[in-house]
Amino acid sequence: MRIVCVGGGPAGLYFAISAKLRGAGHEITVIERDPPEATYGWGVVYWNDLLDIMHHNDPESARAVSAGSVLWQDQEIRLHGSRHDGTAYFGGYGYSMGRAALLEILTRRAQALGVDVRHGEKLDDPADLPEADIVVAADGAGSRIRQSRAERFGTEVDTGRNPYIWLGTDRQFESFVFDFEETPAGWIWFHAYPSIKGKISTCIVECSPQTWRGLGLDTLDPEDAVPLLEKIFHRALDGHNLISRSRGEPARWQRFSHLSNRTWVDGNVVLAGDAAHTTHFTLGSGTRLAMIDAIVLAHSLSQYPDPQVALREYDQHRRAELQPIQAAARTSMSWFEQLDDYLDRDPVSFAYAMSVRHGNQSSWRHRVHLATQIAAVRRARRAYESGKRWYEDRSRARGATAPAGTVTSRTAVEGHTRGTPEDPRTINSP
Ligand SMILES: Cc1cc2nc3c(=O)[nH]c(=O)nc-3n(C[C@H](O)[C@H](O)[C@H](O)COP(=O)(O)OP(=O)(O)OC[C@H]3O[C@@H](n4cnc5c(N)ncnc54)[C@H](O)[C@@H]3O)c2cc1C
Numbered sequence: 371m372r373i374v375c376v377g378g379g380p381a382g383l384y385f386a387i388s389a390k391l392r393g394a395g396h397e398i399t400v401i402e403r404d405p406p407e408a409t410y411g412w413g414v415v416y417w418n419d420l421l422d423i424m425h426h427n428d429p430e431s432a433r434a435v436s437a438g439s440v441l442w443q444d445q446e447i448r449l450h451g452s453r454h455d456g457t458a459y460f461g462g463y464g465y466s467m468g469r470a471a472l473l474e475i476l477t478r479r480a481q482a483l484g485v486d487v488r489h490g491e492k493l494d495d496p497a498d499l500p501e502a503d504i505v506v507a508a509d510g511a512g513s514r515i516r517q518s519r520a521e522r523f524g525t526e527v528d529t530g531r532n533p534y535i536w537l538g539t540d541r542q543f544e545s546f547v548f549d550f551e552e553t554p555a556g557w558i559w560f561h562a563y564p565s566i567k568g569k570i571s572t573c574i575v576e577c578s579p580q581t582w583r584g585l586g587l588d589t590l591d592p593e594d595a596v597p598l599l600e601k602i603f604h605r606a607l608d609g610h611n612l613i614s615r616s617r618g619e620p621a622r623w624q625r626f627s628h629l630s631n632r633t634w635v636d637g638n639v640v641l642a643g644d645a646a647h648t649t650h651f652t653l654g655s656g657t658r659l660a661m662i663d664a665i666v667l668a669h670s671l672s673q674y675p676d677p678q679v680a681l682r683e684y685d686q687h688r689r690a691e692l693q694p695i696q697a698a699a700r701t702s703m704s705w706f707e708q709l710d711d712y713l714d715r716d717p718v719s720f721a722y723a724m725s726v727r728h729g730n731q732s733s734w735r736h737r738v739h740l741a742t743q744i745a746a747v748r749r750a751r752r753a754y755e756s757g758k759r760w761y762e763d764r765s766r767a768r769g770a771t772a773p774a775g776t777v778t779s780r781t782a783v784e785g786h787t788r789g790t791p792e793d794p795r796t797i798n799s800p
Pocket of ligand 1: 377409643659
């Protein structure tokens with residue numbers, strides 16, 4: 371089969387890998403407008419479940435991703451306001467990887483499998499799609515292919531209220547840190563986590579539109595805003611710098627587009643990853659979801675001789691899977707848009723409200739949250755989790771000999787649903 375993927379992000383590249391593993395005879399081309407190693411954004415977080423899924427699907431790229439990732443442990447919620455000044459904690463751990471490094475690994479693996487990855491090649495006119503049996507539109511949230519057929523895909527876009535900017539910093543965080551600062555114009559906060567070991571952390575700054583305007587961020591050139599943000603977050607960054615340019619271009623303030631589609635298939639064109647669905651970054655799952663789409667689509671194509679049936683199966687199955695996750699992401703986005711209702715609380719109560727923003731309150735969860743504030747409890751949990759991690763790493767290494775073709779869409783989906791659709795970044799998973 372001749373397949374063209376438009377977009378060489380996680381969805382396009384991982385689909386190409388997954389499809390080649392299941393059908394070496396497929397002729398697959400990935401068209402990516404950016405040159406190699408030039409991509410937007412900084413690091414992305416992920417959890418054990420993605421590693422499990424990747425190890426089942428393609429142990430080779432899984433090992434490379436694992437080796438290139440940074441571990442972060444615990445989550446700190448720091449509140450610096452006139453009423454309260456202190457830190458609360460969530461337990462747990464996760465991993466993070468620079469987006470450029472992830473794409474480099476996936477590109478190399480795809481090429482080794484015989485995929486034709488063409489960097490610096492852009493699909494200019496979505497009305498003039500490449501000749502292929504199937505075109506995978508993996509061209510991201512701003513997908514021009516999807517936009518050109520918006521009515522047929524039934525696209526709905528809901529734009530978030532809060533401006534955010536995706537930055538890096540040379541401050542090396544070891545935990546996942548939420549820092550909330552009260553300024554005369556209102557509250558502003560960042561979400562930060564390590565991304566390149568010993569070098570760079572990711573730092574996503576967000577605030578309400580009122581604070582944004584009050585601080586003059588609406589009129590400042592985004593690069594000129596960096597010194598102001600460094601000043602506001604001086605204590606949290608420990609005097610370190612923020613970095614605006616990730617691919618030669620300065621980061622820009624944006625508002626999140628929450629988008630969904632009534633169908634992901636139109637003729638031989640199929641949507642995958644952010645082109646099909648977005649999930650707010652406080653869920654930290656867009657990359658993982660894009661890669662699972664890729665596996666499920668590749669699996670479906672390997673199961674059904676008729677490509678139209680395969681696309682329909684993928685569409686129905688995977689789209690249904692995404693609905694509760696997107697709903698959780700929407701709730702998460704709204705919660706951060708209504709932060710003012712919670713910011714008069716002390717840090718521990720505020721952090722608890724954040725952890726149960728999906729409505730999963732219980733007295734048991736509250737007790738675990740209170741216990742997590744005790745340093746000895748966090749130390750014990752870390753020790754237990756390192757043992758668990760060691761065991762899981764060994765199990766993965768043992769299972770790594772399983773042929774990639776044995777993974778089913780169900781495996782990928784089960785792996786995915788094992789994590790909650792709630793925000794793993796802020797859920798104090800016991
Ligand atoms: C601030 C922020 C933080 C995030 N943090 C996380 C996180 O911690 N963890 C996580 O899992 N996810 C995170 N995400 C989400 C994640 O970045 C996306 O969900 C993921 O990149 C989707 O992958 P994709 O391949 O579908 O799209 P993309 O990664 O956007 O890739 C699309 C590719 O298509 C290319 N392209 C576009 N148009 C064309 C064209 N016409 N011709 C050729 N090529 C084209 C683009 O250059 C791009 O490389 C975050 C997102 C944001 C905004």
